[in-house]
Amino acid sequence: MPDTAPSPHLPVRVPLATQELGIWKSLSAVRSNVLAVIPEVATRMPIVSGNTGKRWHMIMDPDAIRTMMLERLDNYPKSIVTKNLLRPAIGESLFIAEGSHWRWQRRTAAPVFTHRNMLTLAPVMTRAAERCAARLANSTGHAVNLLDEMVATTFDVIGEVTFSGDGTFDRAAVHSAIEDYISDAGKVSLLDILGAPDWVPRPGRMVSGKAMRHAKAMADRGIEARAAQGPSKIPDLLDLLLAGSDPETDRKMTTAELRDNLLTFIVAGHETTALSLAWSLYLVAFDPKVQDRAREEAQGVLQGRAATGDDVAALPYIRSIIDEALRLYPPAGMVSRTAMADDELCGQDIRKGDTCIIPIYALHRSHLLWDAPDTFDPDRFANRKEIKRYAYLPFGDGPRICIGASFALQEAVIILATLLARFRFEAVPGHAPDPVMILTLRPQGGVWLTVTPL
């Protein structure tokens, strides 16, 4: 009998399905946790196929995933459901567009995310880490929900690097419009992925459309004001994107295209990074030996100051904790594609129109690919070359790999190193989080830790 029960020796896990779920059970499972529809056998097999009103396949084989994400990219566009869900919020932006409309936007945005530009943005991350440390210093000896803290800290960063210095831009309003929209629309579309018939009641469709329209109008005004006033002294993501153009056609983004992409950066980049940090903190509290070793590294490098972009390369153990947190709790726990042509993957017939899911959560815990997959062991990443390509996909891969991966990793290392150098984090007994995926894989209930300044 496969074991997915909670264990004191293993960090928390999603209880994967051990029996085939009928359509009704799948629907009720998916409402509470999308990952609970992943069969446990997905951690032991290269492919699992089924039919819940729609034909679907879950693909856990690195070579087949490479085919989908690299070799036959155009045959496996992002699933219609994903696009329909996000389009009202972020338009035909980089995240959603396909074919030539995606290509020119990617070519235009790629230079924004160079290593040099990331280093220029690093002081924003250092200041956000300082502010977070100052808040935590006031909660000495108390249990703190580090999930909320990390969401506040990463929003601090993304707000600052998108619409910085614009007094008229209400970041909190944009933040809540996006959050509300995604959480309403997310519930709708997951039912659609599994092929629920149209008459199945969907929760509150599009209740937050008005707030989203307001947020877009505000973003447009912010972009136009910046375009008129010229770049800030230290260019942020908006300045860089305003200055960019497609190197092949010279095409520049319109205000609406700039806005959709900036909102995409906020949607795709802020909560995901907060989750990586919240899960990393949960894990170092779960394993105090790892925490001590990480603290030694951080204190040795930082000598009392907050981490900067230049410190990141000297903090490899902190980085491997984040890598391992992204393996055990990938914020994008599954991605899905729609097959545009008949194909064969892992010996299984794929028909045009089939939904092809890459359950990153199950891939990262596959017994075929990882030793003791449910164990927390940052040393797996001591030698990155040993990690099999397409077996580890927290940021996806191929041409549509996450454009913000180095931004997110730099931010996570700066914040985690700064906090570990200054505080001890201890688990609060009986308050382990529940890994629940709605659109992203969140620690439900929060990450409650006792924080002690050192």
Ligand code: HEM
């Ligand atoms: C730890 C944090 C992050 C994680 C785990 C993450 C994960 C992902 C994944 C898995 C994809 C590919 C989705 C697919 O193939 O279906 C993706 C794409 C994307 N991400 Fe991220 N992301 C993170 C941070 C960021 C940040 C900070 C930004 C921007 C500032 C960002 C912007 C994007 C964009 C624009 C795409 C679409 C790229 C394209 O299709 O060309 N992400 N991300």
